[in-house]
Amino acid sequence: MDTADQEGPVNPERYLHWAHVFLVVYSIDNKKSFEGCCKYLDILSQYNKGAVHESPVLLLGNKVDMERYRQVSKADGSALASHHGCLFREVSACLDFQMVQKVFHEAVLEVRKDAERSSLIRPPLYISEERALFGLSNIASPVANTKHGMHSVSTLTYKEIPSVAQAKLVTVKSSRAQSKRKAPTLTLLKGFKIF
Numbered sequence: 377m378d379t380a381d382q383e384g385p386v387n388p389e390r391y392l393h394w395a396h397v398f399l400v401v402y403s404i405d406n407k408k409s410f411e412g413c414c415k416y417l418d419i420l421s422q423y424n425k426g427a428v429h430e431s432p433v434l435l436l437g438n439k440v441d442m443e444r445y446r447q448v449s450k451a452d453g454s455a456l457a458s459h460h461g462c463l464f465r466e467v468s469a470c471l472d473f474q475m476v477q478k479v480f481h482e483a484v485l486e487v488r489k490d491a492e493r494s495s496l497i498r499p500p501l502y503i504s505e506e507r508a509l510f511g512l513s514n515i516a517s518p519v520a521n522t523k524h525g526m527h528s529v530s531t532l533t534y535k536e537i538p539s540v541a542q543a544k545l546v547t548v549k550s551s552r553a554q555s556k557r558k559a560p561t562l563t564l565l566k567g568f569k570i571f
């Protein structure tokens with residue numbers, strides 16, 4: 377989501393809850409845009425403090441091709457990033473497409489690293505209102521890690537998300553399409569829920 381909130385964050389809940397990573401961008405030739413970033417970074421730091429999983433944040437100083445008009449030093453950008461514990465890069469969307477691409481790859485890698493770390497800390501688990509899978513209902517003392525701390529979920533049923541090896545690819549057809557011979561199909565990873 378490109379927030380496009382020039383004067384600072386407006387209603388940030390609309391992206392905070394579903395985003396996996398945040399790229400906060402200012403123009404190195406515009407001090408005001410840099411100051412605007414501070415508001416975003418403050419909100420993201422606060423959000424990450426209370427979140428179960430921290431979402432990676434990257435601070436980007438754009439328009440390095442406008443070096444002559446620079447108003448924000450690289451040191452200031454770097455210091456702000458360190459203050460918020462996020463990565464910092466200077467880029468030019470205009471001149472260096474590959475650098476921008478690299479930054480997006482870095483963002484994805486950060487998300488993957490976080491996902492791997494959290495899967496090492498606790499097994500993949502999700503709460504379900506349905507009955508637990510046969511054989512999985514005796515897992516000892518399941519505990520849900522929530523924003524507000526650790527809560528026992530012994531009164532709830534739960535299932536493990538199948539590992540990739542256990543999951544099966546299934547092909548389904550929409551009921552409308554089933555009557556047609558060459559119906560379009562949709563391949564899903566069985567065992568995963570679509571919300």
Ligand SMILES: Nc1nc2c(ncn2[C@@H]2O[C@H](COP(=O)(O)OP(=O)(O)OP(=O)(O)O)[C@@H](O)[C@H]2O)c(=O)[nH]1
Nearest residue numbers: 378379380381438439440441442467468469470471
């Ligand atoms: N010189 C230079 N200009 C750039 C660069 N990136 C974007 N611009 C220019 O900056 C202006 C704003 O770019 P946008 O992509 O619209 O930036 P934005 O912050 O998303 O702005 P909104 O569309 O209002 O949300 C445009 O005129 C772009 O051409 C860059 O790396 N160098």
